[in-house]
Amino acid sequence: MMAQILAGVIFVIMFVLIVSEKIERHIVSLMCGGLMIVLVFGICMHSPDAIMETLSLKSFMTTNFWYQVNESAESSTGINWATIIFIAGMMLMVEGMGRAGFFRWLCLGIAKAVRYQTIPIFITFMVMSSVLAMFIDSITVILFLAAVTVELSRLLKFDPVPMIIAEIFCANLGGSATMCGDPPNIIIGTSLGYSFGDFITNTGVIAGVSLIIVIVYFYFCFRNDLRKKTQDGGELYYPNPKDAIESKKDFVISCLIFACAIIMLVTHAQTGLTVATIGLFIGVVTLLTAGSAAMTIIKKVDYKTILFFIGLFVVVGGLEETRILELIAGAISKASGDNTMLMIAIVLWVSAVASAFVDNIPFAATMIPVIRTLAQAQGLDLSVLAWTLAMGTDIGGSATPIGASANVVGISVAARDGHMIGWGKYCKYAAPATILVVLISMVSIYVRYF
């Protein structure tokens, strides 16, 4: 009982400190992880086994960590090292691509292909945002896309705010389509043993349908704003996409590595290569081909996020070991009775609403043991709950300016150029779109799995 109370208190303190931003979140999660090991596992539980299981260091030694010989899904607890290695590898690859000028080249290339017309740019950028976010973290996607949008808005004299809001939403939506698109999906996939193919054929289908509807929704929301164009009669200078390429050699190499990553991810269920292996391979190849720039790339990696994940997994591991999460699962189970459809609705909407206000990464990590317990107790297919959790956490984050990291970054890029996006302006368009997509997800899950 004491261990449960302490674990709960540490978790709540971690959440409050993360939200308050008084201390950087990686320091908070590592400190709380340390407290969980010493106070809960050590002093209260006297359990070296719990510490070892949460640190999960033995997982490196297992074949399944690097190469999945059988197709059966395997659940893991504690620090999810596969997620950590994969994210680190992808960060290295994305840094290399950014240095080579890939993202700016792609954005400008598409703008040029649609002859710098505002509405076609708006639609193609939404699609591009979604597609890129399927494979690359949405922060990077939005960082480049929003910057090019602001640049084009100055040139073509349109308000970049509607386009940036739509791009943010589509990046979060695209991220929900694949296992590697959004951190909650990586955690869900690696913790519960689902493949890239599993995600794309389940959440991917829902995201695809939603994207079409969302494009229509944003088009009708913003078509008038984007058509307001003042003609000053002067000759416009259009940026050349080729100028974005810093080095042709680096550009070609980064394109090849990116293509390689996509192929490896799409086929990983067939090849047996795990995301840990793919992440390690991509990271190592990026560094080997970077030559003298390797150290610069390593220094640019967002190690704080990686440390945050490690601490977070330990804290959630503590909740799991002390069985607090089973209590939460019991409460959800009680609230829904025997009605599994109601349970799906609860998991989906609670995840969406929570993710709209708090970081969806700790939320998803916390909910994984909960849905595992729910599936066992109710005899419901775990995968259905996994897709529900993924859609809820990924999409819910789009509703508010603080719901997802991409939102914060996109709003910041616009603001640095003098285009302020407050809560009112953002939520006016993004919140209805979020409700729309969560509804689509709910209906899709009911139709397909019940």
Added chain:
Amino acid sequence: MERQLIISVGREFGSGGHVIAEELARRFELPLYDSNLLENVALEKNVAHEGLQKYDEKPKVKLFYRTVRGHSNSPHEHVANMQFDFLKREADAGKSFVIVGRCAETVLKGNAGLISIFVLGDKMAKRARIMEKYGITEDEARRMMEKEDLKRKSYHNSHCKGKWGDSRNYDLSINSSRLGIDKTIDMVEYYIRTRIEHEA
């Protein structure tokens, strides 16, 4: 070459700090930056001034904003930073000016031409001045004073390490209720001229 002179004026609401800054700008023949600073920023960014104004000199509510990899979604923070950058650029370009508020005593700290002043006042005197200026009751003036001072304090302290109104952060802190606004201006002018002579 003429000495660069930047006079930053922090002030309590109702203390007459703005009037003092205006008169100092006139006496030293310097441009005055106050809320018009944002107009310059808006012009520079080619955006509507009104879009930025509502976030000017206001603190952010932490619960509603997040920072990711150095990016913040707080418009208040961006508006403040734009003004700070503008002030730094002007100061680095060797320009002289008077600036009201905007954490200038901290933002421009280290600039040889900076003279920082904080104007405070007695509650009674400030209240009487607010009542007269805005034609409101004593109670309304008290509430207005408390609200505005809290806003300025929160804004300042969220951007600076030093506390708002702490005399250690300013070259000169002066209570305008002691000498009255006019004599305070004379006294501050004397202080600035003495400083200029002393540092010449």
